Amino acid sequence: MKYVDGFRDPDAARFLRRRIEAAAGRLAQAGRTVRLMEVCGTHTMAIARHGLRHFLPGNVSLCSGPGCPVCVTDAGYIDAALELARRGVTVATFGDLVRVPGSAGTLAEARAQGARVVVCYSPAEALALAREPDAAEVVFLAVGFETTVAPLAALLRSAVAAGATRFSMLAALKTVPRALAALAEDPEVGVNGFLCPAHVSAVIGAVAYEPLVERYRIPCTIAGFEPLDILFGLVDLLEQLADGRACVVNQYARVVRREGNRRAQAAIAEMFEPVDAAWRGLGVIPGSGLAIRERFGAFDAERRHGVAVRSGRPAPGCRCGDVLKGKILPHACPMFGGACTPEHPVGPCMVSSEGSCAAHYKYAR
Amino acid sequence: MCLAVPMKIVSVGSDGTGVAEVSGARHEVRLELVEDAAVGDYVIVHAGYAIEKLDRAEAEERLALFAEMARRERDGSG
Amino acid sequence: MAEGKILLAHGGGGRLSRELVERHVGPRFAGGPLDGFPDAARIAVGGASIVFTTDSFVVSPRRFPGGDIGCLAVHGTVNDIAVSGGRPRWISLALICEEGLALAELDDVLDSVARAAARCDVRVATGDTKVVARGQCDGLYVNTAGVGEALPGFDMGAAKLRPGDVILASGDLGDHGMAVMAARVGMNVEGRLASDTGPVHRLVLALDELAPAVHFMRDPTRGGAAAVLHEMLGGRDDIGIVLRERDLPFSEGARAVAELIGADLLHVASEGRVLLVCAPEAAPVVLERWRALPEGTGARAVGEVTRDRGRVVLETAVGGRRLVDLPQGELLPRIC
Numbered sequence: 048m049k050y051v052d053g054f055r056d057p058d059a060a061r062f063l064r065r066r067i068e069a070a071a072g073r074l075a076q077a078g079r080t081v082r083l084m085e086v087c088g089t090h091t092m093a094i095a096r097h098g099l100r101h102f103l104p105g106n107v108s109l110c111s112g113p114g115c116p117v118c119v120t121d122a123g124y125i126d127a128a129l130e131l132a133r134r135g136v137t138v139a140t141f142g143d144l145v146r147v148p149g150s151a152g153t154l155a156e157a158r159a160q161g162a163r164v165v166v167c168y169s170p171a172e173a174l175a176l177a178r179e180p181d182a183a184e185v186v187f188l189a190v191g192f193e194t195t196v197a198p199l200a201a202l203l204r205s206a207v208a209a210g211a212t213r214f215s216m217l218a219a220l221k222t223v224p225r226a227l228a229a230l231a232e233d234p235e236v237g238v239n240g241f242l243c244p245a246h247v248s249a250v251i252g253a254v255a256y257e258p259l260v261e262r263y264r265i266p267c268t269i270a271g272f273e274p275l276d277i278l279f280g281l282v283d284l285l286e287q288l289a290d291g292r293a294c295v296v297n298q299y300a301r302v303v304r305r306e307g308n309r310r311a312q313a314a315i316a317e318m319f320e321p322v323d324a325a326w327r328g329l330g331v332i333p334g335s336g337l338a339i340r341e342r343f344g345a346f347d348a349e350r351r352h353g354v355a356v357r358s359g360r361p362a363p364g365c366r367c368g369d370v371l372k373g374k375i376l377p378h379a380c381p382m383f384g385g386a387c388t389p390e391h392p393v394g395p396c397m398v399s400s401e402g403s404c405a406a407h408y409k410y411a412r
Numbered sequence: 413m414c415l416a417v418p419m420k421i422v423s424v425g426s427d428g429t430g431v432a433e434v435s436g437a438r439h440e441v442r443l444e445l446v447e448d449a450a451v452g453d454y455v456i457v458h459a460g461y462a463i464e465k466l467d468r469a470e471a472e473e474r475l476a477l478f479a480e481m482a483r484r485e486r487d488g489s490g
Numbered sequence: 491m492a493e494g495k496i497l498l499a500h501g502g503g504g505r506l507s508r509e510l511v512e513r514h515v516g517p518r519f520a521g522g523p524l525d526g527f528p529d530a531a532r533i534a535v536g537g538a539s540i541v542f543t544t545d546s547f548v549v550s551p552r553r554f555p556g557g558d559i560g561c562l563a564v565h566g567t568v569n570d571i572a573v574s575g576g577r578p579r580w581i582s583l584a585l586i587c588e589e590g591l592a593l594a595e596l597d598d599v600l601d602s603v604a605r606a607a608a609r610c611d612v613r614v615a616t617g618d619t620k621v622v623a624r625g626q627c628d629g630l631y632v633n634t635a636g637v638g639e640a641l642p643g644f645d646m647g648a649a650k651l652r653p654g655d656v657i658l659a660s661g662d663l664g665d666h667g668m669a670v671m672a673a674r675v676g677m678n679v680e681g682r683l684a685s686d687t688g689p690v691h692r693l694v695l696a697l698d699e700l701a702p703a704v705h706f707m708r709d710p711t712r713g714g715a716a717a718v719l720h721e722m723l724g725g726r727d728d729i730g731i732v733l734r735e736r737d738l739p740f741s742e743g744a745r746a747v748a749e750l751i752g753a754d755l756l757h758v759a760s761e762g763r764v765l766l767v768c769a770p771e772a773a774p775v776v777l778e779r780w781r782a783l784p785e786g787t788g789a790r791a792v793g794e795v796t797r798d799r800g801r802v803v804l805e806t807a808v809g810g811r812r813l814v815d816l817p818q819g820e821l822l823p824r825i826c
Contacts, residue, residue: 053475057736058482060808096754098810141459159495168675168751169460171442198461201444246456249464274808275478301470302456308464311445390505400752410812437746438678 054273055097063278064102070285071104080106082237083284084373086227087244088115088401089272095406097274107285110373111406113226114244116191117143117399118371119326122359124190124219125149130354131186131217132162139173140188142166146398150359170202177206177214186348189216194246196220196337197311200318203339206346217348218339219356221324223247224255225335231263236372240284242277243269245299250315252307253297264293271299318343325358327395328368367394370403377407384408418454418466432457503712503759504817526647526724529708530574532640541576543567544635552599552629554673556665556684557761559632560602565687565761566711567636568610572691573707573764575644578610583617584633589624599630610689612636641694643701648724650705655795656773657722657731658766660693660780661788662686662739663715664758668747675751683743688762693786696779703772710765714757716814718765719802722795730798733814735807737792756804757817767795 074081085091091111094100103109113119126149132138138154145154145166158164163183167173170187177185189199199216206214223244230236243256248269256267266287270280276298283296297303315337324336339347349355361367365387366380377383377396387393389405396404419432419441428444432455442461443449454471455462499506511527523531530543545566552559564581571578583603587596607614665686672679690709697704708718719731740748740755748755762785768776773791780786796803802814 053478055808056478056482057807057809058485059478060810062481062485064809095812096806097808098804098806098812099808101810101812155497155499156495159497171460194458194463197445197463198442198459201442201461246458246463249456274806274810278808279478301467301474302464304464308445310447311463314445390499390509409815434746434750437672437682437743437750439675439750 054275059275060278063282066282067102067285068104070289071107073289075106081239081288082108082110083240083242084110084112084238085242086112086114090242091403091406092401093272093277095410099274099277111403112230112373113326113329113371115399115401116221117147118395118402120190120219121325121327122149122361123357126359127354127356128154128188128217129157131352132157132164136184136186137163137165139165139167139176139185143399144188144190147395170199174202174206174211174214177211182213184213187216189218189220192221192223192247193250196315197250200314203318203346207343215346215348215351220337222335224259225332226326227259229329229332231265235374239288240266242280243267245271248303250308250311253295253303253305256295260293260295266293268296269299269303328371362393365394367396370396377404419457421449421451421453421455424451503717528574529570532574539640541571541574541638541640543570545570547632549670551673554685555669555679557687558599558602559630560599561606562687562761563632563634564603564606564610565689567634568612569690569709571636571638572694573709575641576638577641578612578636578638578691580615581612581634581636583614585619586627586631587621588627588629589621591629610691646704646706648722648726651722651729651767651795653729653795653797654770655705655767656770656791657793658773658776659739659790659792660764660786662741663710663760663763664744664755665741666761667758668744671751672747679743686760686762688785690762690764692783693764693780700772700775703769704766706767708765710763711759711761713817714759715765716756716817719814720816722767723800727800730796730800731793731802732796733793733804735804737790739788739790756814
C-alpha cells in the first residue's frame with residue numbers, strides 16, 4: 048500500500064529521531080524534563096504498535112491521557128446497559144465495551160448467560176436490527192468522542208426521519224477540549240504539551256484548541272496516526288518547548304481544516320446538547336458531555352426505558368483514574384499484569400483495545 | 413473503531429450511501445457528513461461514516477516531505 | 491471473569507483457550523502424549539510409530555473466498571499431522587448437520603472433502619453423521635481425525651531451541667482469517683484476497699534428511715503466528731525471539747482487511763502455512779526446497795531465537811521495538 052509505506056519509511060524515522068534528540072538536548076541543557084501527553088486511543092495504540100517510545104530520550108516522557116472513550120466511561124454506564132439487557136432489550140455495541148467491568152459483571156458475561164448483546168462495526172447495523180420485522184427493542188451504547196458523535200448524530204437523524212419505533216441510544220458522549228483544559232489546570236498532571244487527536248480534530252477543527260493554548264500556554268500539535276506523523280508531531284512539540292513557543296500546529300492538514308467539518312458540527316448541534324459529564328478518573332467536567340436533545344427524547348434510552356446512569360463503583364484498588372490522568376504509567380499500578388490482565392481485567396484501561404494498560408501489556412512489558 | 417486509512421469512493425447512491433474501497437476491499441459507507449463526496453475522492457471513514465475528505469494535494473506534499481527526509485538521511489546530510 | 495461459564499474468548503486460540511485446556515482438560519489426562527498439548531500425538535500402535543490428531547470445524551460463513559468448511563477440515567488435520575513430523579495417510583469424517591441444511595450444500599461440502607483428500611494423498615477411512623433439530627447447531631459442524639506414519643529424524647520441542655536458530659515462514663500469514671472476516675462482514679475482496687487453506691505435507695516431506703536440524707514446527711492457525719511463537723518458547727526464560735517487521739510476509743489483501751477492522755495480522759489464522767525453527771546452517775537449504783514447491787514460493791526467514799527472558803520482540807518497520815503478545819479475546823470468532 049503505497050500511501051501507508053510512505054508514512055513508515057525507516058530512514059525518515061531516523062531523520063526525525065535526530066531532530067527529537069536535538070530538541071530534547073536543548074531542553075536538557077536548560078535543565079528541563081518535559082512531559083508530553085497524547086489524548087487519543089488510536090495514537091496510544093499506534094505508538095505502542097510501532098514501538099515509538101523507543102525514540103524518546105531520557106528527559107522526555109510521553110504518557111497517555113483520557114483518550115480512550117471506553118476507558119473514561121463510568122462503571123455505572125455498564126451497570127445501566129446490563130440492566131437493559133436483563134430486561135430483554137437487545138444491547139448493540141462496539142466490540143470494546145463488551146468486556147468492560149461494571150460494578151458487578153460485564154456484557155460478555157451477560158451474553159454467556161443468555162442476554163442479547165450484539166457487536167456492531169457500525170451503529171447503522173443497530174438501527175437496521177431495530178427495523179427488522181418482529182425486532183426486539185434495540186439500545187445502542189453510544190460511547191465516544193466527537194469522531195463518533197458525528198456519525199451518531201447522522202444516524203439519529205435517520206432514525207427520526209424513518210420513524211423508527213424500537214431504537215434508542217444510551218448516550219455517554221464526551222467532548223475533548225474541556226477535558227484538555229481540566230488536565231491543563233491540574234498541577235498533579237504536569238503536562239507540557241499535547242499531541243492532539245487526528246480525527247476528533249477533523250470534526251472540531253484546529254481552531255478548537257486555540258482557547259486552550261491562549262489560556263495555558265501549552266503547545267498543541269495535531270498529528271495523524273502513521274508513525275512518521277506521530278514522530279513529526281513529537282518533533283514539533285519539543286521544538287516549540289525548546290524555543291519557548293506555544294501554538295496550535297496542524298500537522299494533519301490533509302484531513303483537518305482549521306474550522307473542522309462544519310456539516311458534522313451542525314449535525315451534532317442539531318441532535319445533541321452540551322451537559323456535564325463524569326469522566327472516570329477526572330471527575331465531573333462541566334459541559335464536557337453531550338446528551339440527546341429533549342425533543343428527540345423517544346430515542347434516548349434513559350428516558351425511553353427509565354434507566355438512570357448512576358456513578359458506579361470502580362473495583363477496589365483500581366487505579367484506572369490515575370492512569371487516565373497520566374499521573375502514573377500502567378506498570379506503576381500494583382495490579383498491572385498480576386490481578387489485572389487483558390484476560391481478567393479489573394478496569395477499563397486494560398480491556399479496551401485503545402486503553403493505556405492494554406497497549407502497555409501487549410507491547411511494552 | 414477509528415479507521416486511519418483513507419478509502420476511495422467507488423460509487424455514490426442517491427440516499428447518502430456509497431461504496432468505498434481500500435486495496436480492493438470494498439465497504440458500504442454513509443456520506444451525509446461530507447460535502448460533495450464524489451467518486452474518486454478519498455475519505456476518512458469512522459464507524460461506517462465518512463467524516464472528512466482527504467486533501468490529495470496536502471497528502472502528496474506530506475509524502476514528499478517525508479521522502480525528502482529519508483533521502484537526506486540516506487545521503488548523510490541530516 | 492464469569493466463573494463457571496465458557497466465554498467466546500475461550501475459543502479464540504489465545505490465552506484463555508490455553509487456560510481452558512491447561513486447567514480443565516490437562517489435569518485429567520496427564521502423563522501421556524497430551525502433555526504439552528502438541529497439535530498431534532506421536533504414539534506407538536502395535537510396534538508402528540504413528541502420528542494421530544483431531545480437529546473440529548465450525549467456520550462461519552461455511553463458504554469463503556478460497557475455500558469452504560469441507561477442504562478446511564481436510565487440510566487442518568493433514569497439516570497437524572505433517573507439522574508433527576508425520577506423513578498423513580487416513581482421515582475420519584464426522585458431520586453434525588442442522589435440520590434444514592440443504593442437501594445440495596452437503597453434497598458440495600462432500601465434493602470439496604473428496605477433492606482435498608485427493609490433493610493431500612489421504613483417504614477417508616471412516617466417519618459418522620448426526621442430525622440435530624433446527625436451531626441446535628449452526629448449519630453444519632465437521633470433525634476430522636487423522637493418522638499418519640511418523641517420519642524419521644524429527645525430535646522437536648521448545649527445549650530444542652538454541653540462540654541463533656532461524657525462524658522460517660512458508661508464505662504469507664493471515665490470509666485465511668482475513669478472507670473469512672471479509673466474507674463475514676460483506677467485504678468484496680474478489681481477486682485480491684483468498685484463504686490460504688491448503689496442504690503443507692509436501693513442505694514437511696521436502697525436509698527429508700534435514701529433520702534433525704528442525705527444532706520446532708507448527709501451522710499458525712487460531713491465534714496466528716503470535717500464538718505459535720509463544721509456544722516455541724514453551725515457558726522458557728532463557729531464550730527469546732526477535733522478529734523483523736519488514737521481513738514478515740503479509741499479502742496486500744490481508745493488510746487491507748486488517749487495517750479496516752483493526753486486526754493485528756500476527757494474531758490471524760493461516761490454514762496452509764508452516765512456521766519452522768531450525769539450526770542456522772539448515773535454513774538456506776530449507777528455503778530453497780520450499781521455494782521450489784507451489785505452496786512455498788513465498789517462503790522466507792522472519793526472525794531468530796535470541797538469548798532473552800522469554801519475550802517475543804518485534805523490530806518495527808519504522809525502527810522502533812515492541813513486544814508481540816498472545817492474542818486475547820474474541821476478535822475473530824469461528825474462523826476455523
